[in-house]
Amino acid sequence: GAVVSQHPSWVICKSGTSVKIECRSLDFQATTMFWYRQFPKQSLMLMATSNEGSKATYEQGVEKDKFLINHASLTLSTLTVTSAHPEDSSFYICSAPEGGGLTQYFGPGTRLTVL
Amino acid sequence: AQTVTQSQPEMSVQEAETVTLSCTYDTSESDYYLFWYKQPPSRQMILVIRQEAYKQQNATENRFSVNFQKAAKSFSLKISDSQLGDAAMYFCAYRPTLLIISSGSARQLTFGSGTQLTVLP
Numbered sequence: 001g002a003v004v005s006q007h008p009s010w011v012i013c014k015s016g017t018s019v020k021i022e023c024r025s026l027d028f029q030a031t032t033m034f035w036y037r038q039f040p041k042q043s044l045m046l047m048a049t050s051n052e053g054s055k056a057t058y059e060q061g062v063e064k065d066k067f068l069i070n071h072a073s074l075t076l077s078t079l080t081v082t083s084a085h086p087e088d089s090s091f092y093i094c095s096a097p098e099g100g101g102l103t104q105y106f107g108p109g110t111r112l113t114v115l
Numbered sequence: 116a117q118t119v120t121q122s123q124p125e126m127s128v129q130e131a132e133t134v135t136l137s138c139t140y141d142t143s144e145s146d147y148y149l150f151w152y153k154q155p156p157s158r159q160m161i162l163v164i165r166q167e168a169y170k171q172q173n174a175t176e177n178r179f180s181v182n183f184q185k186a187a188k189s190f191s192l193k194i195s196d197s198q199l200g201d202a203a204m205y206f207c208a209y210r211p212t213l214l215i216i217s218s219g220s221a222r223q224l225t226f227g228s229g230t231q232l233t234v235l236p
Contacts, residue, residue: 106160
């Protein structure tokens with residue numbers, strides 16, 4: 001199957017700093033990518049839809065100035081958590097639909113810990 | 116809006132036995148896709164099986180099969196000959212077809228709350 005990578009896999013940062021998470025589709029092009037947040041033992045919560053060459057679409061309740069998304073190429077989307085606070089600590093997962101979008105492939109996730 | 120419900124937060128099965136995980140969903144669409152994803156302790160989401168709503172035949176992938184009841188909006192996953200490696204969180208997911216809506220948001224998945232499966236040796 002197709003491969004989606006995320007970097008870094010784990011990041012620890014101080015409160016008030018910004019953290020950038022990369023999501024790459026390694027063997028296919030993705031005009032759309034999705035960013036999810038997952039708390040322990042809970043389901044995936046969609047945060048935003050990243051669209052190549054245009055603005056991201058954010059879900060209700062997600063602060064777009066807090067979670068900056070850039071989809072600069074057909075294989076790369078980035079999520080920047082700005083002025084991170086301890087409550088932003090979570091597991092962040094990206095996904096990308098391949099081809100006609102029938103199947104989504106997920107990245108391995110990024111664990112963010114804000115001290 | 117579509118909703119996906121998994122009523123079993125936790126399930127356990129003896130190794131080599133069979134277990135069925137339940138999933139129901141609500142939608143007004145007639146054509147859509149349903150998925151089961153597995154999330155092991157590594158937290159990597161892995162596609163287990165996919166079902167197209169227009170197909171009456173239940174999907175099967177080796178030891179994994181589904182019981183798709185469109186009228187009842189039910190989509191259960193059966194795992195046969197359970198193995199220790201099957202232990203994971205299982206998520207049921209729904210997605211509308213691209214033919215209905217062409218925007219990027221139509222490709223997004225709606226997930227259930229998950230079922231944690233334990234396999235006992």
